[in-house]
Amino acid sequence: MLERKHTPAIEANPRSPCGLSVEGAQVNAGVDSELEWIWKIAQGDRSAFEQLYHAYQKRLFGYLYRLVGKSDVAEELMNDVMVGVWKGAGRFKGNSKVSTWIFGIAHFRAISSLRRTHPDEVEIEDAGPIADTHELQENALIRESTREEVRRALAKLNRQHRAVIELTFYQEFSYPEIATILGCPVNTVKTRMFYARKELRDLLAQGTLP
Amino acid sequence: MKIELSHEDLSQFLPWYANGTLSLEEYALVEEHLKTCGACQDALQLLRNVGVAMTELAEEAPMVKLSFDKIWAAAENSETSKRAARRRSFADWLDAIWNPPPQITRLVFVIQLALILGLGIYSYTLRRETPTYTTLSGTEESTGGARLTINFATNTTVEQMSQILSSIGGRIVSGPSPLGMYVIELPVKPEKGTEIQSVVDKLRTNGAIRFVERQP
Numbered sequence: 001m002l003e004r005k006h007t008p009a010i011e012a013n014p015r016s017p018c019g020l021s022v023e024g025a026q027v028n029a030g031v032d033s034e035l036e037w038i039w040k041i042a043q044g045d046r047s048a049f050e051q052l053y054h055a056y057q058k059r060l061f062g063y064l065y066r067l068v069g070k071s072d073v074a075e076e077l078m079n080d081v082m083v084g085v086w087k088g089a090g091r092f093k094g095n096s097k098v099s100t101w102i103f104g105i106a107h108f109r110a111i112s113s114l115r116r117t118h119p120d121e122v123e124i125e126d127a128g129p130i131a132d133t134h135e136l137q138e139n140a141l142i143r144e145s146t147r148e149e150v151r152r153a154l155a156k157l158n159r160q161h162r163a164v165i166e167l168t169f170y171q172e173f174s175y176p177e178i179a180t181i182l183g184c185p186v187n188t189v190k191t192r193m194f195y196a197r198k199e200l201r202d203l204l205a206q207g208t209l210p
Numbered sequence: 211m212k213i214e215l216s217h218e219d220l221s222q223f224l225p226w227y228a229n230g231t232l233s234l235e236e237y238a239l240v241e242e243h244l245k246t247c248g249a250c251q252d253a254l255q256l257l258r259n260v261g262v263a264m265t266e267l268a269e270e271a272p273m274v275k276l277s278f279d280k281i282w283a284a285a286e287n288s289e290t291s292k293r294a295a296r297r298r299s300f301a302d303w304l305d306a307i308w309n310p311p312p313q314i315t316r317l318v319f320v321i322q323l324a325l326i327l328g329l330g331i332y333s334y335t336l337r338r339e340t341p342t343y344t345t346l347s348g349t350e351e352s353t354g355g356a357r358l359t360i361n362f363a364t365n366t367t368v369e370q371m372s373q374i375l376s377s378i379g380g381r382i383v384s385g386p387s388p389l390g391m392y393v394i395e396l397p398v399k400p401e402k403g404t405e406i407q408s409v410v411d412k413l414r415t416n417g418a419i420r421f422v423e424r425q426p
Binding site: 083155166 | 222225226228229230231232253256257259260261262263264265266267268271272274276278280281282284285288
């Protein structure tokens with residue numbers, strides 16, 4: 001197992017070959033400020049709670065919306081998550097980043113809500129052999145897919161596959177952080193990403209897009 | 211030590227290579243692998259497209275006017291209900307103690323009755339036990355012999371007192387009192403008045419004894 005050196009995903013990362021811009025992440029004033037907010041929230045500080053809310057409002061709502069697919073449900077969940085943060089701030093031990101903790105709460109609430117409304121869509125494969133190199137060869141066929149095609153394929157992805165893709169590419173979390181958010185082992189994160197990529201490749205290769 | 215990872219292992223790292231969150235070691239391994247692996251180069255190209263498309267997709271989320279005041283009201287409400295629940299539980303606890311259910315009342319009554327009976331029996335048993343005397347010579351029960359009250363002269367030594375007691379076969383059962391009086395028990399039954407009187411007479415001739423009298 002390789003040793004992991006955490007690079008705060010919410011800071012600008014010069015090593016990112018992807019070069020993505022994460023607007024929600026850039027709103028944050030930094031990991032230390034977030035920790036300070038949490039400590040103050042634990043003391044009942046409304047102002048710190050409001051600052052944290054504004055820092056996470058957009059990215060958190062977007063994540064919830066894309067998971068549950070309905071803005072009114074996402075809004076309700078957003079309230080729920082923030083109340084959870086308010087009530088749980090005193091128990092936050094700092095073992096993970098604040099963003100990982102908050103997204104963990106959000107993911108749990110969203111999945112619980114989906115279990116009630118769409119039980120068939122929640123349970124997905126959590127483990128399995130990942131050794132299908134043949135699939136990788138298909139990349140050559142679809143690497144030239146237009147951005148619009150990829151965007152539409154993403155919109156058609158299974159909710160949980162899209163969640164892993166989003167947590168990686170939009171929220172810029174590392175795979176151990178995603179494991180914390182999803183509450184699963186790191187290998188499960190890799191497996192889900194494998195299947196997400198496979199589903200994406202299938203969608204692009206089959207040309208099922210409108 | 212150089213770490214060897216398979217193509218499958220390294221291809222799994224590609225998404226996090228693309229978002230720049232791999233450790234330095236993992237990053238270096240993937241980068242090295244990419245130099246020679248066409249499939250991974252293609253996959254990375256796709257992942258880059260995915261990253262950009264995902265960002266575009268994320269930006270398409272509807273703009274809902276979220277209100278912090280609403281969230282704050284919900285947070286405050288949860289605090290208020292928590293406090294109310296705490297107050298309610300304390301009041302319930304007090305009420306339960308003050309107005310216990312009938313089963314508890316009966317149980318408490320039975321326990322109290324058992325305690326009262328137990329204490330009564332214990333106290334009765336204590337009273338029936340024969341009293342013991344505690345003297346300088348130890349704890350011994352009375353033999354029922356005749357008793358004398360004796361006052362030794364001020365300068366009488368312990369050895370002299372021992373000799374006197376040995377000569378009459380007596381033992382101290384009580385004393386000294388604040389006036390210096392001792393109670394001596396003789397190995398003679400109280401009915402044997404003559405024998406007792408001869409012991410008293412003998413003691414009165416002893417200069418170490420200021421006062422001796424038979425106890426009624």
